[in-house]
Amino acid sequence: MVVNLDDDFNFLIRKISKSSGIVLSGYRDSYLRRRIDLRMKAVGTNNYTAYMGLLEKDKNEMKEVINTLTVNVTEFMRDKTPFIFFREEILPDIMERKKQCKSNMVRFWSAACSYGEEPYSIGICSKEVLPDDWTVSIYATDIDEKCLEGASQGVYSKEQLKNMDPSIVRKYFEPVGEELKVRRIPKISIRFKKHDLTSEPPISKHFDVVFCRNVMIYFNENQKVKMLNDFYNSLSDNGYLIIGKSETLPVEIRELFAPVSVKEKVFKKI
Ligand SMILES: C[S@@+](CC[C@H](N)C(=O)[O-])C[C@H]1O[C@@H](n2cnc3c(N)ncnc32)[C@H](O)[C@@H]1O
CATH class of the missing domain: 3.40.50.150 (Vaccinia Virus protein VP39)
Incomplete structure (x- = not known):
């Protein structure tokens, strides 16, 4: 069976968007991936589905990932x-x-x-x-x-x-x-x-x-x-x-x- 990581990732983004009410479509894919990977590393998983399961159970982790995704914009002219x-x-x-x-x-x-x-x-x-x-x-x-x-x-x-x-x-x-x-x-x-x-x-x-x-x-x-x-x-x-x-x-x-x-x-x- 071929596992499509893109589908898992997009599903995860939709889930975070829905739970938080934040529109994430304006953010670059590579940026979202980088930030989510950081959180996944922090909680010790490299699997989007497992991480989604954790987000469903743990409200605190949902807060953490939202903070990670939204707070810091770290590039000049990201949107020129x-x-x-x-x-x-x-x-x-x-x-x-x-x-x-x-x-x-x-x-x-x-x-x-x-x-x-x-x-x-x-x-x-x-x-x-x-x-x-x-x-x-x-x-x-x-x-x-x-x-x-x-x-x-x-x-x-x-x-x-x-x-x-x-x-x-x-x-x-x-x-x-x-x-x-x-x-x-x-x-x-x-x-x-x-x-x-x-x-x-x-x-x-x-x-x-x-x-x-x-x-x-x-x-x-x-x-x-x-x-x-x-x-x-x-x-x-x-x-x-x-x-x-x-x-x-x-x-x-x-x-x-x-x-x-x-x-x-x-x-x-x-
Ligand atoms: C995604 S960043 C946007 C930064 C910048 N405006 C840009 O677009 O590049 C969101 C910023 O809003 C700040 N922020 C969140 N809630 C705020 C509030 N109630 N009053 C002022 N700033 C707030 C955060 O600390 C963060 O620095």
Whole structure:
């Protein structure tokens, strides 16, 4: 008999998705496999069916695997196209509007920033597009202090930077032993702060763009509505909201945001 490991794996993913309510279809197969293999190793099995049996019996292990699958995004530009859209469409539009009111300052919020890949990518895109005398202020928040500590150090392995253009890596990172550390970028400040999107008020106001990708999938409807209302109030007029590719806005708040790019999940405050 030939055992099809792909079927077992896909069945396992469907089961985890169903039990947790988390949409895992936006995640790369290789990423899911790597993370699940780590858990299977930790509990001493290399068989997907046996692991599924364990998940059925042990609620704690279900929690562990969900944490493993969702918490850490460890690659820069794992999903490149929202940043291309940000660089090529959003930043030029913001620049044009700011020039009309004689401002050269922009403000971004990277909500649920994990280990800092997103706020540093925002900083790098901004530096590449905006004139040198512009000031960029980035708030980067997450609920997890471990993530924030790692993020503020800004040290990454070469593997984590493999999706980035090598010339950009050379320009914005400096070697520290085997790893690479983000260089200080003039006129760009990134503030890391602990913040719970489901229970705390918005961190600040007058943002030009709020990035909130791949966290809403873990929230219930009330939490999503609370968070999106907060984003609405913390965005400046015509400010942009960017959510994750596999996420959607709840019906209740659709009148607050107009779609700008359905594909990139970019919206504008109405
Ligand atoms: C899958 S990561 C997404 C990281 C990043 N936004 C991205 O797409 O690359 C989810 C992040 O959400 C954070 N998170 C989970 N619940 C949160 C909450 N209630 N408030 C703020 N951050 C939260 C986790 O700590 C984790 O860093």
